[in-house]
Amino acid sequence: MAKPIDAIDRKILKALLSDGRLTNQQLSEAVNLSPAPCWQRVKRLERDGYIQGYMALLDQELLGASEIVLLEVTLDRHDDDAVENFGRAMAAMPEVLEVYLTTGEYDYFLKVAVNGTAGYEEFLRKRLFKVRGIRHSRTSFTLRCLKKAYSVPPDAERSGG
Incomplete structure (x- = not known):
């Protein structure tokens, strides 16, 4: 069973949701945590299923499927x-x-x-x-995309903790 997440975990998830390419050093600075505990938290969030993977977002128009x-x-x-x-x-x-x-x-x-x-x-x-x-x-x-999100941002009311 996944361990409930705290405020620091939510900050980590929110930062990675904005930019999944952050290095551990950049991420630790963004959430005011030293690199080793930050890395351990990310690994736990991955193991517990809060982080399901990382991907590149591609431009459909440039790929011919606009x-x-x-x-x-x-x-x-x-x-x-x-x-x-x-x-x-x-x-x-x-x-x-x-x-x-x-x-x-x-x-x-x-x-x-x-x-x-x-x-x-x-x-x-x-x-x-x-x-x-x-x-x-x-x-x-569709005529125009007004909002595109790939996950709900972490929020204290929805995050299981």
Whole structure:
């Protein structure tokens, strides 16, 4: 079980959320802690699952996938095989950035990066429509991203301690 975190742990998480490339020295200075205890805390936060990994954020437009499309998908069946098949198919598609199993009118919510309407048509014809078991889908193109976050910042009310 993960150990509850304290105010220093929250400062570490907040600093790493802002810049995951901070050296241990820079991080320890940012949170007013000497380097050795700072490093030990980071390792504990990783081990306990508070820090799940580190990644580079890439510019989708420069990579030729500047449009974000949001899709709602309904399957024609909901047994274990259908759900597993759909999940495997979505995981294999590089342009599918996120997939959520949802409640409500649709079964899944997908976030897909494409190169304009032509790229979306290609995604539909060559990828999505080849997945067996899709009954219905609904699409929305995003116009502009107003906020993008990859995690909720650590907060005393939500952090388990």
